[in-house]
Amino acid sequence: MLIEPLKIAVLASHGGSNMQAIMDRIGDGRLNARIVLVISNNSKSGAIERVKQAGLPWKHLSSQTHPDPTELDQAICQAMLESGAELIVLAGYMKKIGPETLRAFRGRILNIHPALLPFHGGPGMYGIHPHESVLAAGDKESGATVHVIDEQYDQGRVIAQRRVPVLPGDTPQLLQQRVLTVEHEIYADVIADIVAGKLTLPLVD
Numbered sequence: 513m514l515i516e517p518l519k520i521a522v523l524a525s526h527g528g529s530n531m532q533a534i535m536d537r538i539g540d541g542r543l544n545a546r547i548v549l550v551i552s553n554n555s556k557s558g559a560i561e562r563v564k565q566a567g568l569p570w571k572h573l574s575s576q577t578h579p580d581p582t583e584l585d586q587a588i589c590q591a592m593l594e595s596g597a598e599l600i601v602l603a604g605y606m607k608k609i610g611p612e613t614l615r616a617f618r619g620r621i622l623n624i625h626p627a628l629l630p631f632h633g634g635p636g637m638y639g640i641h642p643h644e645s646v647l648a649a650g651d652k653e654s655g656a657t658v659h660v661i662d663e664q665y666d667q668g669r670v671i672a673q674r675r676v677p678v679l680p681g682d683t684p685q686l687l688q689q690r691v692l693t694v695e696h697e698i699y700a701d702v703i704a705d706i707v708a709g710k711l712t713l714p715l716v717d
């Protein structure tokens with residue numbers, strides 16, 4: 513059991529509803545954690561709007577600020593190290609994590625994927641696509657997966673999964689909403705398990 517709040521950094525590209533769910537869980541006192549930095553590749557994102565409103569520290573780091581991918585990786589890694597982050601949470605982050613950041617935070621970077629990995633994951637499986645893929649496959653259920661980030665897309669150690677049914681008449685959008693609701697619960701639950709010592713950092717050897 514941690515006494516000090518767990519220091520979390522977030523990377524987000526779009527709406528930031530998963531980040532908001534974590535912020536809300538911290539805000540209502542149910543999660544002993546602190547968001548020490550939010551980085552977005554998209555300075556106009558909803559995630560950055562939310563962060564500004566909450567008064568949290570944030571940075572815009574992208575191919576605009578750092579056209580060289582190696583320099584961008586270094587800038588992200590340095591910002592994360594300076595923030596003191598113990599855990600990095602990807603919340604709808606659309607870019608690949610660079611090798612320097614991966615090395616410095618091995619087993620400390622989590623992602624959430626809106627399907628039951630190892631199915632409906634990998635390159636191209638973002639946004640509405642996993643849900644289209646689930647419906648096209650005729651699956652009876654879908655869900656959310658929290659996993660560790662490593663060098664391969666969507667292939668790191670699975671930490672937790674939560675299922676939702678696929679219902680008659682589902683559209684990709686309806687399924688996406690149902691999955692997003694459980695994403696908001698499971699992501700904060702996994703972080704709570706780390707805080708409670710049920711999961712130990714780093715999450716891989």
Ligand code: GRF
Nearest residue numbers: 527528529530604624625626
């Ligand atoms: C979520 O469905 C997440 O699983 C995926 O991107 C979406 C991000 O949503 N990686 P939000 O930005 O957290 O609202």
